[in-house]
Amino acid sequence: MVTTTALEEELLALAGSVPDPELPVLTLAELGVVRGVQLTAPGRVEVQLTPTYTGCPAIEAMSADIERVLHDHGIPDVEVRTVLSPPWTTDAITAEGRRKLAEFGIAPPRPTGPAGGPVAVDLTIRCPHCGSTDTTLLSRFSSTACKALRRCESCREPFDHFKEL
């Protein structure tokens, strides 16, 4: 059992408060990508960060931002380590994170099914602009790997959907 000190809790909250570089409405904590912070020696911490997608180019900016925030908080030696296991899932996005995504014009991911199930593409996805459920898929891949491009048939606006992973 790994115990967490009050300082580690504080540093975890700080690391988690960093905005996502591509979706700045979300914090890294709301995205669910900061796995832990450990004080390994006085003035030295290790942060575990998990990528949304294996090739996510934002991971380097996230690491740099976490290092900067913790340096500013008086930690001279910060190592951000990328961990893959267990794999990140869109279920790790918090309820507050989902609300912010929708407010930002991105349809949040639906809860994922059991592992190994088929890729869900046909269930209703609500338009973040007008709330209509009459939306259609334009492309499985959109502005980033984690989003799909859809169009609302009611208000005719295209929108991004954070697709389930």
Next chain:
Amino acid sequence: MNVTATPALPLGDDALILSHRLGEWAGRAPVLEEEVALANIALDLLGQARVLLSLAGDEDELAFLREERQFRNLQLVEQPNGDFAHTIARQLYFSTYQELLFEHLAAGESELAPLAAKAVKEVAYHRDHAHQWTLRLGDGTDESHARMQHALDALWRFTGELFEPVEGLEAAPWPTLHDTWTTRITSTLEQATLTVPEGPQRGGWAAGAGRQGLHTEPFGRLLAEMQHLHRSHPGATW
């Protein structure tokens, strides 16, 4: 160059080389949405390649400083993009294979398991993308049907190599993977009103040869383009 003997090397080479091929579509895809989709799939594959090659050595040295004979990727992934149907046929064959292999690896305990468990979810979208396009092209116009069938036939001889046991992964159930692959490909092609190619699944001159470092003629030009900048400006950064 220090290279660790690990199956991460051939699997990383598959991802790297296919990523590069898909990247060649940038600026040339038939519609903007497809340009973005192919670039996103390429990015997923590049992420896999970076993790896998880092298990074998220095990712940049491995990608940019090896000679052709030192690459262990399948010949399938180095095949030129051809028309859009060729790219989709290559995607269908490869993503179906990769999903099955990564499902197997994700269930194991090897050093490849964490990456496989992560990547298999991304690859499910790659396979779905290829599946949907195969349906549209196969069950589309006479022209799209003919081109899709031609592409499937042309790449068929590179599919036998997929199931040659990878060094270090001899224990994987290769014949079972091959059977499941055939079932899935057959199902997609039948839905798309296409015919499963009947020819041999490998050319007599190069059975499983990509894994041994023997590559087809277009691969040299791919490497020249991919490695040129790094070799011309060693150590350059931006």
